[in-house]
Each structure stands twice: as C-alpha cells, then as structure tokens.
Amino acid sequence: MIFFVTALDCEAKPLIKAFQMKLMGGHGRAQFFGGDDVALVVTGVGSMRSAIGTTALGMSLASATNSVWLNVGICGHGKLDLGEAVIATKISSSTTGESIYPQCPWTVPWKGSHVKTLHCPSNEYEYGVAFDMEAYGFYEAALRFSPSECIQSIKIVSDNQHHPADRKFDKNRISELIERHIDDIVSCSKTAAQFSKIYKSPRWIDAIVEEATKNQGFTATQRIQLQKKLGQWSRLSEEEEPKTIRDLIDNAASKKEILSRLEDEIQGLAEKKLG
Amino acid sequence: MNFHRIYVEKAIRSHPRSEAILNSSPKAEIIECDRYGEVFNPRSQNFRFQKTKPSLILAKKQGQRVLSTPPDYGLGADRHFYFSHMLNCLYDCRYCFLQGMYQSANYVLFPNYEDFIQDIENTVEKYSGEKCFFFSGYDCDSLAMESMTEFAKSFLPYFKSQPRAWLELRTKSVNISTLLEQEPIENVVIAFSLNPDSVAKSLEYQAPPLSARLKAMAKLAKAGWKIGLRIDPIICVKDAIAIYSEFLNTIWESIPLEAVHSATLGSFRAPIGIFKKMETLYPEEPLFIRGLKNRNGMTCYEESMESSLRESIFDQLRDRLPADRIFSCQ
Ligand code: SF4
Numbered sequence: 001m002i003f004f005v006t007a008l009d010c011e012a013k014p015l016i017k018a019f020q021m022k023l024m025g026g027h028g029r030a031q032f033f034g035g036d037d038v039a040l041v042v043t044g045v046g047s048m049r050s051a052i053g054t055t056a057l058g059m060s061l062a063s064a065t066n067s068v069w070l071n072v073g074i075c076g077h078g079k080l081d082l083g084e085a086v087i088a089t090k091i092s093s094s095t096t097g098e099s100i101y102p103q104c105p106w107t108v109p110w111k112g113s114h115v116k117t118l119h120c121p122s123n124e125y126e127y128g129v130a131f132d133m134e135a136y137g138f139y140e141a142a143l144r145f146s147p148s149e150c151i152q153s154i155k156i157v158s159d160n161q162h163h164p165a166d167r168k169f170d171k172n173r174i175s176e177l178i179e180r181h182i183d184d185i186v187s188c189s190k191t192a193a194q195f196s197k198i199y200k201s202p203r204w205i206d207a208i209v210e211e212a213t214k215n216q217g218f219t220a221t222q223r224i225q226l227q228k229k230l231g232q233w234s235r236l237s238e239e240e241e242p243k244t245i246r247d248l249i250d251n252a253a254s255k256k257e258i259l260s261r262l263e264d265e266i267q268g269l270a271e272k273k274l275g
Numbered sequence: 276m277n278f279h280r281i282y283v284e285k286a287i288r289s290h291p292r293s294e295a296i297l298n299s300s301p302k303a304e305i306i307e308c309d310r311y312g313e314v315f316n317p318r319s320q321n322f323r324f325q326k327t328k329p330s331l332i333l334a335k336k337q338g339q340r341v342l343s344t345p346p347d348y349g350l351g352a353d354r355h356f357y358f359s360h361m362l363n364c365l366y367d368c369r370y371c372f373l374q375g376m377y378q379s380a381n382y383v384l385f386p387n388y389e390d391f392i393q394d395i396e397n398t399v400e401k402y403s404g405e406k407c408f409f410f411s412g413y414d415c416d417s418l419a420m421e422s423m424t425e426f427a428k429s430f431l432p433y434f435k436s437q438p439r440a441w442l443e444l445r446t447k448s449v450n451i452s453t454l455l456e457q458e459p460i461e462n463v464v465i466a467f468s469l470n471p472d473s474v475a476k477s478l479e480y481q482a483p484p485l486s487a488r489l490k491a492m493a494k495l496a497k498a499g500w501k502i503g504l505r506i507d508p509i510i511c512v513k514d515a516i517a518i519y520s521e522f523l524n525t526i527w528e529s530i531p532l533e534a535v536h537s538a539t540l541g542s543f544r545a546p547i548g549i550f551k552k553m554e555t556l557y558p559e560e561p562l563f564i565r566g567l568k569n570r571n572g573m574t575c576y577e578e579s580m581e582s583s584l585r586e587s588i589f590d591q592l593r594d595r596l597p598a599d600r601i602f603s604c605q
Contacts, residue, residue, distance in 0.1 A: 089280065089306050101282065101306065101314045103379070105328040112280065112304040147321035195324055199558070235559030270561035275473050275512050 001067040002189045004040040005054050005142070007134045010171035011073050012042045014179040018186055027056035037193075047093070047117050047137030054141035066199045068150045068192040069142040072185060074174055075115065075132040075155035078125035082163055085181045086113035086130055088153040093136040094118045100139050103148045106191050109184045115155060123164040130155050150196050152188070156181060204242045205230045208249070216255050229262045236269040276423050278303045280330040282314045282381070287335040292386035296333065296423060303331075310334075315362075315379045323556045325380035326367055336360075336385035340394045344410065348604055350464075350537050352441060353405035356398060359414035360385050360426050366416060366447060367480040369562055370508055373414065375549035382420070388429045395433065399440045412445025412466075419448040427453045435460050443503060447482040449491040459499035464536045466503025467492050471522035474510045478562060485522075489529040496534035506588060507541025507604060511566055511580050516587045523591045538592050540585065541604040542575055543567075550574035 002019075006012040012033070015021070021035035030053035033040040039061060043053025050071070058064035080086065089112035092099040114129045117136035125131070135153040142151045156177045159165040178185075209227050212218050218226060233245065248265070252258040281303045287293050288307070297305060308314055311334030344355040362383040363373055374380070385391070399407055411417045411430070421427055427444060431453075434442045441462045454465065470478070472485045483491075496502050504526065512518060543562075545553065547569050554563045566580045575581075592601050 089304060090308075099308070099313060100317070101308065103320055103325055103330075103381075104280075105325050107279075107328075112306070114306075143319040147319050147324065148317065149321050149324035195327075198323070231558055232564060236561065236564070267565055270565040271513060273561040274510075274565060275477055 001061075001063045002038045002193050003054075003057060003064065003067055003069045003142075004038070004189075005050060005057070005069065005071045005134075005138050006040065006042055007045045007050060007073050008169070008171070008174065009042050010169070010174040011178055012040055013175045014182050015040055015072060015185070018182050025060075027053070027060070030056055032057055032060065043134070043138075046133055047095070047119065047135075049137070050134035051137035051141040054138050055144065058142070058145045064145045066146055066150065066196050068189055068196055069138075069146055069152075070185070070189055070192075071135055071138040071142075071153040072178060073132060073134060073153075073155060074158035074177060075130040076122070076125060076159045076165055077113070077130045077155075077157040078127045078161065080111075080113075080130075080157045080160065082157055082160060083177055083180060085110045085154060085156045085184070086115075087111070088113065088115040088130070088135055088139075088155065090114040091135045091139050091153060092116045100136070100143075101148075102139065102152055104152060105149055106188075106195065108152075108188055110154065113155070115153060121165060121167075123159075125161045130157070146196070150192055152192070154181075154185060154188075201227075201231045202234050202240070202242075205234065208242060208245060212249060212255075212258070216249075216258070218255055222255055222259065225259055226262075229259065229266060232266050233262060233269070236266060236273060276300075276331075276420065278331045279328065280304045280306060282306045282308050282311065282330060282332040284308055284311055284332075284334045287333050287386060290333075290335075290386050292388070292425075293333045296331070296384075296386070299423075300331075311383055315377070315381060315383055318378055320378045321556070322374045322377065322380045322552075326374075329363070330381045332381050332383045334383055334385055335387050336390065340391050341398050341409070348410075350408055350441075350443070350539075350602060351599065352408035354398075354402050354407045355410065356395075356407065357410040357413045358391055358395070360388060360391060360411065361415035361420070361424065363414070364416045365419040366482040368482065369478045369480070369557065369560055370510070370543055372545050372549055372553075374556060375545060375551075375553040382415075384424060388426070392430065392433050395440060396437070399437060403439075406439060406441065408441040408443065410443045410445065412443070416446050416448055417444040418446040418450045418453075421448070421450045421453055425453075431457070431460060431463065434463055438462050445503075445505065447479065447488060449483045449487045451491050451495055454495060454500060455498055459495075459501070461501075464501045464503045465492075465495050466505050466537075468505045468507060469522075469526065470506070470510065471512075471518045473518060474512060478510065485525075489525065493529050496530045500534075501536035502530060502534045503536050504538040505541070507539060508543035509540065509581070509584060509588065510543060510562070511576055511584060515584045519584065519588050520591060523588065527595060532595055535596060535600065537600045537602060538596055539602040539604055540588055540592070542581060542585070544573045544575040547572055547574050 021033040024034040041053045041057040087110045349355040
C-alpha cells in the first residue's frame, strides 16, 4: 500500500485526482483520503503537524507496516530553478540539528538534495539546500511503520533567491507545480510498492488463522506460530490457493498435530528447494 | 564501479584515496556526513532492499583497527588477528552473517590504510619473536572490489617487508591480477571460500562460479602463491556426502597439493539474534528453515544432520593433507 503525506490540500489535490481517492475521515485537523491500495493525509503546515498526521494515518490502518510512505510538497531551494523536483538524500532538523539519511535503492528521475526542515518560513537560501517545514517530522514518524528505503520525501521548488516565497500561498500554482511531476510520482510510488510487497503475506493466511483460532481454540503463542508457519509454507510452495492447508487442518486431530504436520510440510518443501 | 550515491565523512573527504574514488564516480551524488554511523547504523533500514543497489560510504576508521580473533579461530600461528578495511561485500551469499549483523548493505570503505598498516606494524612489534597471522576478509571479500579499493596493492608491500607477519586474503573473487603482477610473497595466503557448484548456485549470489574460482586458484598456485581452502560453511543439502566428495575431487584435480597452505572446515552457524534477523529478511529462504537448532547461543545444524558430513569431509582432507594443515571452525 502507498501512503502519501502532504502539508496543504493544494499539494494533495493532484495526488487525490491521480489515485481517485475519496475523503475518509481524519484526526484533529488532519484529513484522510483513501483509494485502491492508497491513502493520503493532509497534515497542515509544520514538522510537528506532519509527524502527528503521519502517525495518525499509520495507526488507523493495519496495512501501514512495511508500506510505502511518500511526503510530497513544495520547498525553497538555494540553487535549483522553480518547478524542479528533488528527492531528499539528507533531512536535517533546524530545531535539533539532527540529520536523517533516507535510503533509496531504486532509480528515481529526480536529483538528490539535502532538505532542511525549518520551524518557520525563511527567504535566506543556502546554496544546494532545499528548505521545507515538514520533511523531518514526517520522516521520523513514518520510520515507526516502514524501513527507510520505503520512505521518501519529494520536494518541488516553489521559490528560490531569484523568486523568494510570497507570504500568501497561490494554491493553484502549487497544485500546478505538483501536477507537472505527477506521472513520475505515480511511477516511483508503484516501484517502491513492489519492493515492500516482499514482506506481505497472502490475505488467506489471516482468514485461516482466524478460523483456526475460533474453531480449534489456538492460544496467542500458537496463533503466532501458525501465522509464521503459514507464511513460510506459502512462500515455499508458491501455491495461491491454500487447499493443501485447509485439508491438513481439517484432517488433523489436534492443534499440536496441525502445527507439527505443517512443520513437516515446510521441512519437506525446504529440502526440495535447497536441492 | 558505478554508485548512485557516495556518502563521505568530512574528515576523510580530502584523503587522496577518497579523492581518487570520488573523481572516478562523476555521476554519483556526493552526500557529506559527520560520522558514517549516522548513515550506516540507524535501525530502520532493510539490508535486503539496500542490497539491490548499495551506496558507498567513505569513512575514517577510528579506534581499534586490529583485533584478536576468537580463541578457536586460527591457523597454528602464535597470535591471530583480523582487520577490516571495508564493511559489506559485493556478493550476496544467503548464509552470510553480515546481513544479520549490519543494519545497512551499503559498502563502508575506510581509505586510511596507512593507519591500519601502522597498527599491524605495532602489533608485530609488540609480539616480537612470535608468529602473527592477520586475517582480512572477515567483514568483506578481500579482493572483490580491488579495482576500486586497491587494498591488496596497498597492503602487500608491507607484508613483503615483514616476514614475521602473515596475511590471509579471504576471497571468492577471481580478481587476481594484482597478485599475478608480482612475485608471490612467502607469508601471504590467498584463501578461497569454496562450496560445491550446486550449493554455490543456490546460495552464493553474484559470486563467481566454482569453476572460475578453481581456475583462479590454479593460476595463483602455478605462479607460486600459497593457497588456502576454506570450506565454510558446509551446507546440509540432499546427498551432501556424495556432493561434497565429488567437489573435493574437483579441487584436487585443479591445484597441486604442494600449493595448499591450509584447509579449514566450518559449520553453518550464527548467533541467535543475528540469525533471527537473517530469517526475517528472507522468510522464504529454505536454508533458514531446514534442520537448524539453537545451541549455546548459536543457531546451527542439528548435530545428527551435520556430523557425518563433517567427518566425511575431514577424512577426505586427511587423505590428502598433513593433519597440521587442516583446521576446524565450529
Ligand atoms: S563472499 Fe563472504 S563476505 Fe561476501 S557475501 Fe559471501 S559470505 Fe559474505
């Protein structure tokens, strides 16, 4: 699943349109939108608000773990032209002085840039550095749900030393700046989602664990064991349909037998695969 | 090598070796940091994801650069030490403990070789009168990235000048031109990690195939270099005894016995915590599922599964090599 985080609704607008998302609630001032395997939160301006909105969205959906998290927004830049996009390679907090180094093991169409997250707007541009007000808070919060490789901050330059920021946001212009990069953002988010899929178990596992817990009275520990073994079995067997497993559960005389027969199946498959 | 990102500690940026590497990577994005640990150590990183496209980190190795090996790891010298000019490896062996030990798959290179050599020299002086063995290739492959690191090229002259200090270059690489360009050095052993072809194919991703490693070994042996055979870790595959027996025969056919300095045999083993991480990274990996058990803080094969294979390999090594050239790591 892909999670987007923006500060402003005008930054979110092109994403909402591209992924056909609908309003689905919120948390305080943060608004949540959702679509097919995608969600978005408009957090409001500032690092703290971004962190709160990111956490709130993540906590509201179980699928947030090991998912893709993308912060999309505008920035000021001390070198680049208006409309250029960058991906953060280093994010520093002007409040704490600390830095995070997002890892990005796939190809992206954007240049990398150091992004400094400020606590208030500034027109003092630093050569080669992007300024924003959210990336650090977003990133720290998203790390609670996913590894660094799945979390990226993409910034589009809305002001620089030749065109300093206006105190009043021109919402249409901001949407337009994001819109220009929407195809790249969509394709980058889908590539990233492919990576994170490695760790997603097929949905039937949850259903079988629920059934077994209800029908056989599995304890919490046995439930975890069953979940892990089913994950191993599904990866080794590559079977899409869990018919073998359903038969195994139906024909076993006890919870213990289910787990031990499943273990035998897994050992057999592992031996075959290892050669 | 082409890196998309190179992180560089401010303290090492102007080191000539850093500059050469940065200049040879014009397309890489250069990102400065204060300490490499800021990039390498954060917990929320996924080794498996990063392994698909690792970045390079250039850092100054501070603190202890030369360490004593655990007591069971040795090759019969008076003292054994190891040092790591690099963390992480070009190859991707599924059994490799590095993937469980480090948070990041990015390569860390410490270009301040002169400090390592100084420390090695100090160690040799400290234990004057004793034979000291230095192992390289504990946290990386010694030769795989030679074209960029020039590690062997930089360290060999010291060992040539100091016969009391022995060096083992542990590798799976066939990058041996630096070695072939010079006369063999008496106190340097080129130790190849080897496994049967089928095991290498299914577990040693990106590493040169067994046949290429054997060819490289043969060339080095012919040139007069001492060769180490490192059968480590042995893997309990189906028909393992027959497979390993055929594999050993291939080795004997490839290099003359006189060239073999030593052979070591190692079991698959990892501290439980490290193994758990490896297993989490690759939940579909059959190696991590089959026949393993926790024993004395380590995850390893069940004794019953491994002992006959170990014995069989040991017997075959003993048939060919004197007992004092065979070592075991468990
Ligand atoms: S060659 Fe050695 S260091 Fe490299 S991945 Fe394989 S086991 Fe690890």
